[in-house]
Amino acid sequence: EPEVTQTPSHQVTQMGQEVILRCVPISNHLYFYWYRQILGQKVEFLVSFYNNEISEKSEIFDDQFSVERPDGSNFTLKIRSTKLEDSAMYFCASSEALGTSGTSTDTQYFGPGTRLTVL
Amino acid sequence: DQQVKQNSPSLSVQEGRISILNCDYTNSMFDYFLWYKKYPAEGPTFLISISSIKDKNEDGRFTVFLNKSAKHLSLHIVPSQPGDSAVYFCAASLYSGTYKYIFGTGTRLKVLA
Numbered sequence: 001e002p003e004v005t006q007t008p009s010h011q012v013t014q015m016g017q018e019v020i021l022r023c024v025p026i027s028n029h030l031y032f033y034w035y036r037q038i039l040g041q042k043v044e045f046l047v048s049f050y051n052n053e054i055s056e057k058s059e060i061f062d063d064q065f066s067v068e069r070p071d072g073s074n075f076t077l078k079i080r081s082t083k084l085e086d087s088a089m090y091f092c093a094s095s096e097a098l099g100t101s102g103t104s105t106d107t108q109y110f111g112p113g114t115r116l117t118v119l
Numbered sequence: 120d121q122q123v124k125q126n127s128p129s130l131s132v133q134e135g136r137i138s139i140l141n142c143d144y145t146n147s148m149f150d151y152f153l154w155y156k157k158y159p160a161e162g163p164t165f166l167i168s169i170s171s172i173k174d175k176n177e178d179g180r181f182t183v184f185l186n187k188s189a190k191h192l193s194l195h196i197v198p199s200q201p202g203d204s205a206v207y208f209c210a211a212s213l214y215s216g217t218y219k220y221i222f223g224t225g226t227r228l229k230v231l232a
Contacts, residue, residue, distance in 0.1 A: 004162070031217060042224050043163065043208065048217035055217040091162050095218070106151055106218045110162035 002026045004111035006092050012117045013082055021077045021114045023092030032075045033093040033108060034067065036060070043091065049075065082118045089113040122146050123211050125223035133231050138196040140226050142209035145190060151212035153220070154183060154194045156205045163208060167194070199230045 005024045013019050025032050034046040048055040049067050057065075066078045075094075079086055093108040124143045132138045140154075150171040155163035169176040169183045169192075176183050182195045192209055206227050210220040 006162075033217075033219070035220075043210075043220075043222040045219040045221070048219060050217060056219060058219075106212060107153065107165055107168060108218070108220060109165060110155070112162045113160075115160075 002028075004092055004094055004109055006090075006111040006114050008114060009112065010115045010117070012119065015084055015118055016081050019079050019082055019116060021079075021090050021092075021116070023075045023077075023111055024073050025075055025092065025094030026096075026109060027073070029094035029096050029109075031055075031095045031097070031108075032067075032069070033095075034077045035091045035093060035110075036088040037091065037113075038085075038088040046077075046090075079116075082116075084118050087116055087118045089115050122149075123209060123221050123223040125209060125226050127226050128224070129227040129229070131229045131231060132199045134201055135198045138194075138199045138203065138228055138230065140194040140196075140207050140209075140228065142192040142194075142223050143190060144192065144211050146211070146213065147187075147190065149211040149213055149221075151218065152183070152185060152192050153210045153212070154181075155208045155210060155222075156203075157208060157225070158205050166207075196228075199228075201230050201232050204228055204230050 007022045032049040037043045047057040047061045064080045068076050091113045092111045095108045153168040154166040157163045167178050167181045167183050184193045206225045208225045209223045212218045
């Protein structure tokens with residue numbers, strides 16, 4: 001069964017360093033998302049991406065964050081200068097289409113996550 | 120931001136019995152609701168969903184009920200199995216250009232053998 005994959009599974013970095021988290025969405029999906037979950041907290045929406053541009057971003061997604069689809073298969077999240085509070089699980093998700101309101105094609109499928117630890 | 124709430128952080132159920140997980144929401148504009156299951160160190164796995172135009176959706180042992188007037192969602196698992204032990208998240212979808220999901224805090228279900 002097709003699945004979303006993410007690399008690396010765990011990334012440790014020093015504060016102030018740049019990190020790139022990678023995702024390969026399901027191949028026929030058109031909408032891509034990043035979420036994060038700080039330990040003990042909710043899964044939170046960061047950004048959505050469609051047709052090579054950001055569709056929506058949350059207030060968490062500030063100028064330190066960027067997303068890119070550098071080729072036909074990868075979707076990346078870059079954090080330019082990491083802070084201690086960026087330590088979290090980062091989940092990539094993809095969905096097939098928007099379709100009509102509340103249809104199964106809207107369902108987002110999540111990858112296994114990348115645990116980012118900022119020291 | 121408390122738009123989606125799961126008030127029970129944990130639930131223990133005997134194997135073979137029914138598990139009922141609850142979720143409340145505040146935004147009447149939500150139009151699609153989902154339940155995800157999550158094991159430690161893994162991503163959320165989609166379980167079942169329901170559109171706001173329905174009040175029930177069933178898939179095998181899993182049934183989701185939606186009560187729009189009460190802004191309440193529940194997931195029933197019958198019969199519960201030890202492999203169902205995980206954290207369950209409800210999520211609500213709000214269209215604002217794309218369908219971003221707003222998650223509850225999760226309920227840890229433990230099914231006792």
